[in-house]
Amino acid sequence: MTFTIQRNQQPAMPERFYQVIEQALANVTSTEANAITLNFRDxxxxxxxxxxxPVEVRLEKQQDHWRFVYVTDFAFRGHPFPELVKDIDICFNSKQVYSLFSGWIGERESQGLIRLFSDNFVSYYQMDAYQVQVSWD
Known part of the structure; x- marks a missing residue:
């Protein structure tokens, strides 16, 4: 099955990020899916x-293409009992970006954070740092 992901969404994601997601979806054969969640785990x-x-990516089907719903980077935070929390959350429905240490951030600042996050994520994926799990509904 070929996944065509809508590329004109906001916030904008770098092309290399789309390529990683499409590569991770290359072996998915479900034609009945309306939503797909990808989990990238070390x-x-x-x-x-x-x-x-860990990074989670959610896509939803709209007519003949797929669109991002969110991309979330998780991290352990807290002491003495660390919990896994959202470190970076890119929400395409609200067109906003959240950072744990800054809260909701503006468009200019978010583009720098998205670029940094995406470059790192793509590099880690290419290093085979992640196990990828794909689920759909």
Whole structure:
């Protein structure tokens, strides 16, 4: 099945990010799906040892293409009992970006954060740092 992802959404994502998502979806064969969630996990990531933050990507089908709903980067935070929390959240429905340390941020600042996040995410994916799980409904 070929996934055509709408590329003119806001906030804008770099082309390399779309290519990684399409590559991760290359083996998905479900034609009945209306929504897809991709989970990128470093199996060794922990609060104690660190590692690569888990990332979740949600897409929904609209007519003949797919659109992003959100891209969320999670991280362990807190002491003495760390919890997995949203570190960066890119929400395409509201066209906003959230950062744990800054809250909701403006368009100019968010583009720099998106570029940094995306460059790192693509590099980690190319290094095979993640196990990818795809689920749909």
């Amino acid at each position: 199996p060794d990531y922990s609060a104690e040892a660190g590692g690569f933050h």
